Amino acid sequence: MTAPGLLIDGSARIGDVPVLAPIRFNVPAGRWTCLLGPSGVGKSTLLRLIAGVADEATLTGQITATDGAPLAGRVAMMAQDPLLMPWLSVTDNVMLGSRLRGDRAEPDRAAKVLASVGLSEHAAKRPTTLSGGQRQRAALARTLMEDRPIVLLDEPFSALDARTRLMMQEMTADRLQGCTVMMVTHDPAEAARLGDRIAILSATGIEDHPAPSTSVPRHVDDAETLQIQGRLLARLREAP
Numbered sequence: 187m188t189a190p191g192l193l194i195d196g197s198a199r200i201g202d203v204p205v206l207a208p209i210r211f212n213v214p215a216g217r218w219t220c221l222l223g224p225s226g227v228g229k230s231t232l233l234r235l236i237a238g239v240a241d242e243a244t245l246t247g248q249i250t251a252t253d254g255a256p257l258a259g260r261v262a263m264m265a266q267d268p269l270l271m272p273w274l275s276v277t278d279n280v281m282l283g284s285r286l287r288g289d290r291a292e293p294d295r296a297a298k299v300l301a302s303v304g305l306s307e308h309a310a311k312r313p314t315t316l317s318g319g320q321r322q323r324a325a326l327a328r329t330l331m332e333d334r335p336i337v338l339l340d341e342p343f344s345a346l347d348a349r350t351r352l353m354m355q356e357m358t359a360d361r362l363q364g365c366t367v368m369m370v371t372h373d374p375a376e377a378a379r380l381g382d383r384i385a386i387l388s389a390t391g392i393e394d395h396p397a398p399s400t401s402v403p404r405h406v407d408d409a410e411t412l413q414i415q416g417r418l419l420a421r422l423r424e425a426p
């Protein structure tokens with residue numbers, strides 16, 4: 187399945203309260219877009235609107251795919267909260283999507299995805315027996331298992347230690363090659379490392395920030411990446 191881009195044009199409210207300022211934004215096809223911005227400006231709401239699961243919010247405007255086909259069935263989303271089912275094993279949580287859709291279970295593929303996030307030895311455990319970082323990796327595995335062309339990631343590496351975070355960034359970038367990825371992050375280093383496009387959402391709208399010219403994932407000590415990281419941090423300090 188070829189990954190389309192996204193066209194976002196609109197604003198959102200919950201009841202009478204604006205939760206996403208009016209924005210016009212194109213998410214490029216087959217690339218990583220990183221979205222930063224202060225807490226509460228609507229980053230998660232935007233991802234939920236794209237995924238079609240923001241029942242609480244009303245969108246004024248539209249979110250469409252650049253190929254004109256419906257988004258339904260083409261989006262996988264990893265929410266900020268791992269949302270693992272406590273009564274299911276890690277493996278069964280990773281296969282939850284196919285189970286809910288009534289599709290054939292794929293335990294071998296689930297085992298491979300779990301191995302890629304370093305959770306093979308925890309596959310049979312219940313989520314409550316995992317650490318926070320392990321639960322986050324289980325949620326990442328469930329998202330990768332969906333194998334969709336559009337992937338939305340809401341702070342997917344925030345609970346991981348520095349070494350695991352780097353490894354998971356590299357593995358995820360490798361697995362999602364060719365996918366249209368939109369990732370929310372509070373980490374300028376992560377955005378500079380993974381963003382083909384970097385944008386900052388604020389209470390007044392959205393603005394582009396220059397991204398490094400090299401392909402993702404970039405080396406952590408790459409000079410241009412470090413420079414962009416510094417500039418991003420400076421810009422975020424100024425943001426309203």
Ligand SMILES: Nc1ncnc2c1ncn2[C@@H]1O[C@H](COP(=O)(O)OP(=O)(O)OP(=O)(O)O)[C@@H](O)[C@H]1O
Pocket residue numbers: 200205223224225226227228229230231232242
């Ligand atoms: N279910 C809800 N009911 C009412 N208001 C909500 C609900 N969910 C979110 N909001 C409000 O919508 C606004 C945007 O929330 P959202 O979670 O999208 O922000 P965010 O930019 O992702 O924040 P953070 O960086 O802290 O995760 C916030 O002001 C929040 O209080």
